[in-house]
Amino acid sequence: MTDAVKLLPPLTDADVLRLTAGDAVLVSGVLYTARDAAHKRLMDLLAAGQPLPVDLQGQILYYVGPSPAPPGRVIGAAGPTTASRMDAYTPTLLGLGLKAMIGKGKRSAEVLAALQSHRAVYLGATGGAGALISRCIREARVVAFPDLGPEAVHRLVVEDFPAIVINDCHGGDLYEEGRRRYARPA
Amino acid sequence: MRQIHTDRIIDAVKQAAMAANYELGQDLWAALARGEREEESPAGREIFRQLLENARIAREERIPLCQDCGLAVIFAEVGQDVHIVGGDFAAALQEGVRRGYGEGYLRKSLCHPLTRKNTGDNTPAVIHTEIVPGDGLTLMVVPKGGGSENMSKLFMLKPAEGWAGIRERVVATVAEAGPNPCPPIIVGVGLGGNFERAAYLAKKSLLRELGAPNPDPELAALEAELWDAVNSLGIGPMGLGGRFTALGVHVLMQPCHIASLPVAVNIQCHASRHREVVL
Structure with missing residues (x-):
């Protein structure tokens, strides 16, 4: 793999513009976690005109529901979950300044269009590598919706969290490009 | 008739749920190692490398391979010459799941289909019971990701x-x-x-x-x-x-x-x- 690009949130337009589908990245700093239940709560707050519990400007959302932290550990296994369950909510959050998401699996056409119009990226982490990824996580605390348990919004501090750019803000799509490169007649 | 106490069943399910989540089977190790050797795509080889490292960390540190510790599916083969004593068989399987997921720091991933409220202990497991000849009891515990x-x-x-x-x-x-x-x-x-x-x-x-x-x-x-x-x-x-x-x-x-x-x-x-x- 080529040398990884270091990403330090909060991200700017310039950080996002230089990323291309297929780039390896290492994220260090703060990530906020949210799965579909937390997204639904965020939408309900917005609909009620209430402030969100976290300012998403320039931030990265990580789609994860970690397993419980055993004694002596910061967090349990913490790999990515399927991103498409968040698709319905994502364009709204990109409109609030969200700059990147980390997950796994395909995004909708609406999300891909919103990445381009809002200058944001979708990053893929290795699904099922929850034990490995947990080693990059230095701190974890719940900052919203504690009643959701593993689905609560956590603030994570990570160091060299490995991911790969799946969808950049120029229309690049690693899933499509990778598949085209290796597909052959059956 | 051979007797098996539900306490043994509870403990067996608990241990199996934990071990299944921490330790990848030898056949999977071999398949991932083959993938690392034979995959043509460099990004793909890197994924295999990460998955093998992940399996090593999970096994050594006793943490789940994946945060999705699954819905527990149990295939039970009950010998027709076995007499289960000490309580309800299906309840014992559920109790084993409850203890394994609780004591093993495994994620509880089951919820009400409509309200989405978590059941809190990863039960109920999905149980398939088959009556087979003999006096053995075989339990296959399968954490299945969503x-x-x-x-x-x-x-x-x-x-x-x-x-x-x-x-x-x-x-x-x-x-x-x-x-x-x-x-x-x-x-x-x-x-x-x-x-x-x-x-x-x-x-x-x-x-x-x-x-x-x-x-x-x-x-x-x-x-x-x-x-x-x-x-x-x-x-x-x-x-x-x-x-x-x-x-x-x-x-x-x-x-x-x-x-x-x-x-x-x-x-x-x-x-x-x-x-x-x-x-």
């Missing part, structure tokens, strides 16, 4: 569609799933039976040792053809492009109604976790 289960499908084909129709549906299911179910996947195919039996066969086929040939030569040939077809899709590890979209395809088959051709495709992620205990 991401790959979501990509699974059931088809009630017309008999005229035959093998070509079956093949087309299996390949289309894997193609549509793409990167979502955490490839490299294992594809379980259930052929025949009826509506629910096909799905059961598909799930049960996943439990066969990965890399071991199907004992039925006819099915072994069909598996090889399907494996080649899905690996020609180019999806590759984590969907980044590559040769290994699937680590294997398993087929179980049984007769069906003359009017029917049920086909179930159960997708299993690379973290194929199952642990057998014989009491």
